[in-house]
Amino acid sequence: MIAPFKWFTKSAIYAKYSKDPGNMLVHTGVIGWFLSSAAQIFAIAINDKISKKEKMFLIPQEIADAVVNCVSFYAVTNSIKSVGKKLTNTAKLRTPAITKLLEERGLILKKGAERAKDKIYAGDWNFNITKLDGYKTDIESTYKPFNNGVEVATGLVGSILSSNLITPVFRNYYAAKKQKQLMAYSGDKPNAPVVMPKVSLAAYQKLAASKPYSGNLKV
């Protein structure tokens, strides 16, 4: 089978996403935004009630929206989700049931107790609950529901921040800049009226007389 199609087989999807719902939300979210933006650009282009000038803003706005949305959705959502995952993976954030399981293994550093040299405790950066002996049999059923929930919740917070805050701010800034450029290129009048300085006839005559051969204008 051709490599990319292998990713979408039943077994591949089961192996990748059945234990990691947070990741599925991020990956499908990015693809969803991309497809949605393509359709929206089409919608603006065919809308005859939107003027050419407004289209000059809205189309770049949509392109910027697509690019910023996809990039920020992936980067921000993934980063915030990773923070959540790190907190649960290292057992820095845990439930009393997980604490009990770790206490039984002597992995919780009690308050005021001396830290044993070279020992990695629960809550340490290098601690990984999923790598403990007997994780599958004793810990997974207690840990996994909490971890999945934290991953989905943090992923959702990340996607709200990226899609509803970061993207609109950046796309508006970019689209406004692009609109000005496109309007200048097409010769359209800028939005604000241009105020030309008033020149008196005497001042004009004086200026013309001082530069009789300037540029193309010959007086």
Next chain:
Amino acid sequence: MVSINFISSIGNSFKSAYNRMPSMVVKKDNIINGVAYIGRKWTSPQQRLILGATAIVMQPLIDWNNKHVDEKTRKVSVARTCAKIIAGTATGYALRYGFIKGIKAFSKPLSEVPKDAKPFAKKMMTWLTPKNMDPNDMDALDQYRNAMGTIWSLVAMVFTNFLIDAPLTKFLTNKFIGYQQKHEQKGEIKQ
């Protein structure tokens, strides 16, 4: 090299600061159960709905306060943003929800297939059941169905985005622009 040492010393300081941070134990049962529920039940349709609900609160406000463009463009932008969110959320939610429900019917584990089912019915019921599934982990099967349903809905969106989303966004945008103009004439919306 100095730069590598510098980066590694920053990394070590960060790690030791993380290690010194007190652990957080969530003690309330309703929070623990709520978090587990989110992981189990909040799949892509729910995510799309929540994103849409927060978007309709936040995005028009950002567009309304965009001082980089003139007022008329800003108003069209607000109208289109609202229309886009409503159309996108409605179709996105419906498609994801429908496909996930549909996939469920075609991805039954063998234990759920009636013994007296005809060969064709049996084949259809297990058409999308993954061969590598763990029969003891129904939660994993549910997550797989969510992922498969979402992927299928994305494929459908290639068409529905153009056939439903885009015309619906256009229709709603024009409705909202008309609403703005009507109220501007009445002097209810500040010029």
